[in-house]
Amino acid sequence: MEQSKEIDFTGQNIYIGIDVHLKTWNVTIITQSGYKRKHRQQSSAKELFEHLKKHYPNGSYHAVYESGFSGFSTYHALVELGIQCMVIHAADVPTTQYENVMKSDSIDSEKLAKALRTGILKGIYIPDRNKLDDRAVVRVRKTLQRQLAGYKTRVKHLLYNNGVSIPECFDNPRTHWSKRFMRWLREDVVLLSSGRKSLDLLLDQVELFRKSLLEATRQVRALSRTDRYAEVYQNLTSVPGIGLIVGMCLLTEIDDIHRFKNARQFASYLGLIPLSHSSGQKLIHGEKTFRGNKQLGPMLVECAWVTIQHDRAMACAYGEYRKRMKPQEAIIRIARKMSSRIMTVLKSGKKYEYDRCR
Template identity: 40%
Template sequence: MQSKVKKINFNGQDIYVGIDVHLKNWVVTIIGSNIIYKTFSMDPEAKKLSNYLKNTFPNANYYSVYEAGFCGYSVHRDLSLNGIKNIIVNPADVPTTDKDKRQKEDRRDSRKLAKSLSSGELEGIHILGEQMEGLRSLVRYRSKVIGEIVKYKNRIKSILKQYGIKAPKELDKGSKYWSAKYIKWLKTIKTLTPEGTFVLEETIGTLEQHRKQRLKINKELRRLSTEPKYKKVINLLISVPGIGMITAFVILSEIETITRFKNLDKLCSYVGLIPTTNSSGEKERSGKITRRSNKLLRKCIIESAWVAIRQDPALLQKYGELKKRMKPNMAIIRIAKKLLNRIRYVLKNEQEYEKSIV
């Protein structure tokens, strides 16, 4: 008489997977029924992980998590395509003990992620669509190019100071804006040594390369601003005082959809326009603006706020009132919040901004 083999069925049960993602391997921890089943290393392939889970825990619900990092959203999309409900988390949001910080290792990180996921302590970040991810890459690349331009300008200034070279008075304004005439003058400089001249020439050449990159990117963004998929949103954003085309693309690529923020406070928190708080007992103190932010977006919004107070009478009036009781840098943060509220309004209601609205 043949004995029947009973097939194990995990129908309706939840299996949680913490993944410490690396380029050459994944360290995976699996938790089921509040018990750590296994921690192991595997090839970085979503299909292999999916097959393992389906064979080991048939008909279960599979949930996974990994920390945001070098691989972007590609791993998330692969996991989702293979039947695993995945989230990506900000590393700063994963509950971490002092021991975890001092004894960091892949297996420990993987277990920590799996435990936090199974206990419902994690909230995933927003997942961009592929088109918007491409736009964000372009906008952030431009930001890096701008950073390189600033760096090489500072290097040139340092070289000039080193050799005691000053620009002619007629080029004072050109030196501020690095005009074509100023660059032409820089190329005529001959320092005391051939080596010093070589360094200056190479630095100027690199600066010019980065400026050409910036021009090329700006032209591409200008072209994209006329395409149907972006035109409407960009036009809504640039109707807000202080918001130009470049800043509009930063806002669009970093936020994608305004409806993912339940209210203005959530949006301000994401941008980084809220103060740090310290609440103990009956005392509650507010400190400086939080360091946690979307750095590029916060920088653009604050810069736009300075422009907006020169273009919008209502914001200028409010800035004047605020400046009477706080420092200008603190006052402009309040204006930035108001500007962000206007941005939220035009995107949510799909209506262009009107200056008469206070």
């Protein structure tokens, strides 16, 4: 009988490391037996799938790539084609000194494939694709708020550069950017030069971003009233210090609270666990790690300042912390306590009950 020459990878795992870029992917493929092959291709999940079907037919395909600019679009494109995929945090990829010194796209894809084959990688959470736009709306609002603050600062900087003093009637910063204040900027301010086009351009941007920010806030508020969020949003905002923006930011960023097994894991996600570094007899502790969600951690620290003014238990805890540490350190401890309460509220589906400060 003539032996068949057709290659068949049925029952074998094929490990694929992808270094994702805008126009091209560097791909390393390692078979279950250890055979390795590399290639460069267009940024296309379909093209990769066709390559796998041709060279590794009937295999069980497992891919991994580092989280980055492409977000989860690459993940969903691969999964839809039947390729199991994992998205990994770049800092969690094991790297040798050689790979650090001789860094290249080809080496990056190879170390991803090798780590995937050994089974030591732990992927990041993949949010529900139907909620990605909700999260993006809240993030866009945050961006607009930051850009608006930047233009307001530029306006005041221009005034100072031109020796313009703000009238006494606007001594209270809360009156700044009111209709009266904007009318003064538009009609009464005179710069050093005869023209004032620069100021008018900046004021146009301030008004534009204020309008966009207002619309974004309306969109966020509308989201909080949808069936998907309404009940859990009401429970979450029962925690003192958490309002519309922080509440919706928490809900859209966390997605599923049940993916966290305990309070420490949740605090780690928020970036509120202490930094620890020890070597021999040298031991260093910090208040926060550099890891964690960059959107939520700083927000909760700000909320903690409000919480201690309303929640008696939190106020007492802050007072005890202040006996042995600085205010900035104490408030981070309060933020950690808040994270535990938030987790409890989200998992239990009940509102937060507390003793109010008189």
